[in-house]
Amino acid sequence: GFPARSPRRKSSSLRPLPSDHTKTMRSFLVLILALLAWLGSSRPVVRHIRSTQEFDRLMKKHTTQTGLPVIVDFYSDGCGPCRMIAPIFKKLAKEIGNKAVFVKVDTNAMYELSNRYSVRSLPTFKFFLGGRKIHEFSGAGEGQLRQFTRDVIQKAEFENVLLPAENLVKFYAEKDPSKSEVDVGTIYGKCASQVKGPNPENLCVGAVARNMVKSLRKKYGDGPETTVRFEPEEPKAEGDGAESKQQAKPRARGKSDSANLHLATKEQLMAELEKRLEAEEEAKSEEEEDDDAEFEHSWTPSPFPERVTIIGGGPAGLSAAIYAAR
Numbered sequence: 001g002f003p004a005r006s007p008r009r010k011s012s013s014l015r016p017l018p019s020d021h022t023k024t025m026r027s028f029l030v031l032i033l034a035l036l037a038w039l040g041s042s043r044p045v046v047r048h049i050r051s052t053q054e055f056d057r058l059m060k061k062h063t064t065q066t067g068l069p070v071i072v073d074f075y076s077d078g079c080g081p082c083r084m085i086a087p088i089f090k091k092l093a094k095e096i097g098n099k100a101v102f103v104k105v106d107t108n109a110m111y112e113l114s115n116r117y118s119v120r121s122l123p124t125f126k127f128f129l130g131g132r133k134i135h136e137f138s139g140a141g142e143g144q145l146r147q148f149t150r151d152v153i154q155k156a157e158f159e160n161v162l163l164p165a166e167n168l169v170k171f172y173a174e175k176d177p178s179k180s181e182v183d184v185g186t187i188y189g190k191c192a193s194q195v196k197g198p199n200p201e202n203l204c205v206g207a208v209a210r211n212m213v214k215s216l217r218k219k220y221g222d223g224p225e226t227t228v229r230f231e232p233e234e235p236k237a238e239g240d241g242a243e244s245k246q247q248a249k250p251r252a253r254g255k256s257d258s259a260n261l262h263l264a265t266k267e268q269l270m271a272e273l274e275k276r277l278e279a280e281e282e283a284k285s286e287e288e289e290d291d292d293a294e295f296e297h298s299w300t301p302s303p304f305p306e307r308v309t310i311i312g313g314g315p316a317g318l319s320a321a322i323y324a325a326r
Contacts, residue, residue: 045093047103052112055105062101063131063198067160067230069152073104074114074124081140082123088142092149098232099153127152130159130197130206159206162229163191163213168204171216171224205229 049055062068073089075082093102107114107122117126120138127135127148134155135148165188172179179187191204191212199205204212209226217223308324310317 045102046090047101049103049105049110049113052110055103055110055113058101058103059128059131060198064200065230067130067156068098069100069134069156070128071100071102071149071152072126072128073102074107074117074119074122074126075104076107076122079122085123085140085142085145088145092146096149096153100149100156129156132197158210160229161206161209162227163188163204163209163224164227165204167224167226171222175216175220175222203229 047058049058059070062070073085075086089102089104093100096102105113107119117133122138123140124138125136125145125148126133129152134152137144137148165185168188169181169184172184188204189202191208192199192202194208195203195205206229213223213226308321310321310324312320
């Protein structure tokens with residue numbers, strides 16, 4: 001008396017097509033991952049130097065590890081032209097991005113650095129590459145700032161060349177077998193000795209390497225193969241300690257401090273996004289505080305008359321009174 005059961009269908013081996021909801025979720029996850037990657041890559045646009053040791057570490061890092069030019073703004077709280085050029089300096093740093101490093105040095109707090117680099121007027125901008133000063137000028141000239149910045153970046157890109165010793169040995173073995181490896185080593189050492197600036201590994205790099213390759217091409221009709229000395233720096237938070245080195249090391253799978261984003265749920269992704277957004281806001285607020293503190297004790301014009309007391313009634317006092325009234 002029971003109704004006959006319908007025959008059971010065999011399960012198909014084909015998976016059902018993803019629904020619109022699934023596609024939307026995947027797009028959402030891709031967007032979240034891209035945003036998290038962008039947030040993790042942000043770093044301060046302009047770095048405010050707090051100590052001489054910090055400045056020296058920064059110069060050493062970008063001389064031996066990145067090859068990036070360092071552009072320094074020597075300023076003071078009470079300097080009017082410094083206030084005028086400060087937002088332009090920051091805007092230029094944003095435009096340039098990771099092609100150069102922009103730093104600011106308060107000459108009142110960092111008088112040792114200002115004495116070291118003979119800063120006599122403010123603002124003074126100095127452009128360093130490979131630990132060497134390439135350009136400098138004083139005043140609030142936006143045109144000069146942009147021109148010298150372009151020049152030092154082009155010079156950095158031009159000198160980002162390395163001639164490996166093994167490539168030179170291989171070249172002479174093919175073009176001039178009469179030269180032994182000892183002879184080639186002597187030639188390579190002469191090239192390395194002509195490199196200006198720190199060269200602890202005694203490498204043939206920069207403009208000297210380019211000139212050697214040019215000379216060999218002129219003599220033999222061909223030249224040894226060169227490589228890039230410094231790979232483009234990945235955008236990351238500025239740091240010069242053991243912490244940044246530890247972060248650069250690859251971590252074992254499954255042992256990361258953060259959750260695996262590919263396996264995370266929507267709630268975990270949202271929590272991670274919220275955490276990184278908060279960190280980004282904190283970084284921005286710290287940067288704004290640095291900008292506010294930069295001219296914390298400087299004089300700000302107001303529409304109300306200011307009382308000025310002049311001590312001394314001689315010519316100097318009279319000149320000071322006229323200058324204050326203006």
